[in-house]
Amino acid sequence: MTIAEVSEKFGLSQDTLRYYERIGLIPPVTRNRSGNREYSEEDIKWVDFIKCMRQSAGLPVEALIEYVALFQQGDNTLVTRKELLVEQRDRLAAKLEEMTSTLVRLNDKIVRYEQTIVLKEKTLHKRN
Amino acid sequence: MTIAEVSEKFGLSQDTLRYYERIGLIPPVTRNRSGNREYSEEDIKWVDFIKCMRQSAGLPVEALIEYVALFQQGDNTLVTRKELLVEQRDRLAAKLEEMTSTLVRLNDKIVRYEQTIVLKEKTLHKRN
DNA sequence: ATCCCATATGGAGTTAACTCCAAGTCAAGC
């Protein structure tokens, strides 16, 4: 797959894809004879994983760079990598809890707004 | 409450508190005779609300500024304000779902790591 | 051969959200 196709597929700009590779957020992408990126299945899996961890989970770029670096060092970093993921997972879980209670708070606020608005409408009715 | 106390209480720097006020993320704070901020109960509730919506829910500053501006215009913006909150609530709920499935994905990955690590350990045992 | 277009690189520019700084003011203590 070319960079244009990957960009299209994931909704990441070509610049972002190159940027991610440049800073080590994804491992170096396969190239063809003329030096252009030719994303392999592996490469695409990395893009998918990183996109998910960045955009959806909001994991810090720094942690992901470290993860990729460890990955490239091979099997003797398995335990470290796992620990890194566990830490991020725990952070994410905590964040989720926090956000859930904020969602509840927002919902409550909305309900109070609805009540206030209904009250206002009734008052207007009475007047007219 | 002074700005130092509010800063302490919420873990927001004094600079951030002034910045929030400057850009309209919280309404103008009460002042004492010498012009220093003297946070009232109301003011503190705003800080609490905004901190929550920013840091925990990650609502965009822009939307919150609009909300505060509407609030300051009085009761005839009730419906607009409610709609604004509903939109943000829905976004937040969507984000939460997305994050939940990413959490699952991360968890799965961790489980696979654990299996791989256990396998490695067994292999080593056999060898030695 | 020439034109065109997608791609390449290194480096500069942008954006959001703070964060820091310089210079000034004010009340309290010595």
Place this chain on the structure above:
DNA sequence: GCTTGACTTGGAGTTAACTCCATATGGGAT
């Protein structure tokens, strides 16, 4: 009455994460 320390303001600086740009190159169509 002078110093000290917490506060004020407007504006500049920083950081993370892109995003854009200028310039160059490599193949395919005419």
